[in-house]
Each structure stands twice: as C-alpha cells, then as structure tokens.
Amino acid sequence: MSELPPFVTTTALFVDPEPALVERVITQVQVDLLQFHGNEPPDFCAGFARPWIKALRMKPDLDVIKQAEGYKAGRGILLDAYRPGVPGGTGDTFDWERIPLELAPRIILAGGLNQDNVADAVRRVRPFAVDVSGGVEDRPGVKSGNKIAAFIDQVKCADQRR
Numbered sequence: 586m587s588e589l590p591p592f593v594t595t596t597a598l599f600v601d602p603e604p605a606l607v608e609r610v611i612t613q614v615q616v617d618l619l620q621f622h623g624n625e626p627p628d629f630c631a632g633f634a635r636p637w638i639k640a641l642r643m644k645p646d647l648d649v650i651k652q653a654e655g656y657k658a659g660r661g662i663l664l665d666a667y668r669p670g671v672p673g674g675t676g677d678t679f680d681w682e683r684i685p686l687e688l689a690p691r692i693i694l695a696g697g698l699n700q701d702n703v704a705d706a707v708r709r710v711r712p713f714a715v716d717v718s719g720g721v722e723d724r725p726g727v728k729s730g731n732k733i734a735a736f737i738d739q740v741k742c743a744d745q746r747r
C-alpha cells in the first residue's frame with residue numbers, strides 16, 4: 586500500500602461482514618473507503634471510522650429513491666445488477682432507465698460494463714463514476730491492461746460529449 590501514488594483510493598469491499606472483521610481490516614490495512622455489497626443497513630455502514638459507499642443490487646422491485654435516501658450518509662451509491670445468490674461481479678447489465686435522473690450525481694454505475702457499452706452508459710445515466718470488474722478481464726480474476734485502457738478511453742470520450 587505504501588507504494589501507491591497519491592490520490593489513489595484504496596477500497597475494502599465487504600458482503601455482510603461481522604463488525605469485528607471490518608475493524609480488523611481497517612486496523613491492519615491502510616483503507617480509505619469501505620464498500621458494502623450485501624444487505625448491511627445504514628447504521629451498520631456508518632459504524633466504522635471510514636467513509637463508505639453502499640451497493641444496491643437492482644432487484645426488480647427495488648425502490649431506488651427510497652433506498653438511496655436511507656443510505657444518504659454514505660459517499661455514494663453503487664448500483665449493480667441483481668442475480669439471486671450472487672453478491673456482485675455478475676457481468677450482467679440492468680435497465681439503466683430505472684435510475685432516477687436526480688440521483689445521477691451520487692451514482693457509481695456498475696454491472697456488466699465493458700469497452701463496448703460504457704460510453705452509452707455514461708451518456709445515458711451521467712453517473713458520478715463507473716465501476717467494472719469482469720468487463721476488463723481476459724479470464725476470471727485476471728485483469729487486462731489493454732481492456733482497462735480501452736475502457737477508460739471510452740469513458741473519457743463519453744465525458745467530453747456531455
């Protein structure tokens with residue numbers, strides 16, 4: 586961690602952790618931000634000495650505005666695709682039309698993004714940021730420098746056309 590350049594944010598991602606685990610991680614690792622990707626309630630997310638973001642998985646009946654209001658103390662809301670039994674990294678997209686325009690400045694858009702669809706996503710949703718995992722991998726768990734570069738190029742391109 587000490588070799589990281591300035592302005593890089595280290596994020597610890599949890600799915601329904603025990604509080605003791607979060608405490609142990611933030612004590613032992615230089616973590617800047619917590620990402621909660623399970624069913625953690627707002628009070629739980631806010632219970633540690635770190636800023637946090639909350640992932641909401643876009644289950645068909647999810648009331649996005651109500652949920653986002655509940656987690657308003659966080660630094661942002663990550664919207665991800667919903668697949669039963671899979672907490673994240675599904676590679677699935679969801680219907681971006683479900684994202685209320687007024688939430689866009691707080692939204693980190695995730696779910697099935699890749700170099701072919703991210704420009705369209707940025708233009709349509711206008712999120713604060715995008716998040717990608719599988720779409721920049723050569724095979725599961727192995728990130729591709731070329732795919733990451735192409736992905737970033739597409740995001741920059743779409744940003745310039747805002």
Ligand SMILES: O=C(O)c1ccccc1NCC(=O)[C@H](O)[C@H](O)COP(=O)(O)O
Binds near residue numbers: 716718
């Ligand atoms: O990426 C994972 O394998 C993962 C596993 C369990 C919980 C969360 C996980 N990922 C969290 C992320 O923020 C992913 O980047 C996000 O789900 C998007 O993934 P993808 O659809 O593969 O781009």
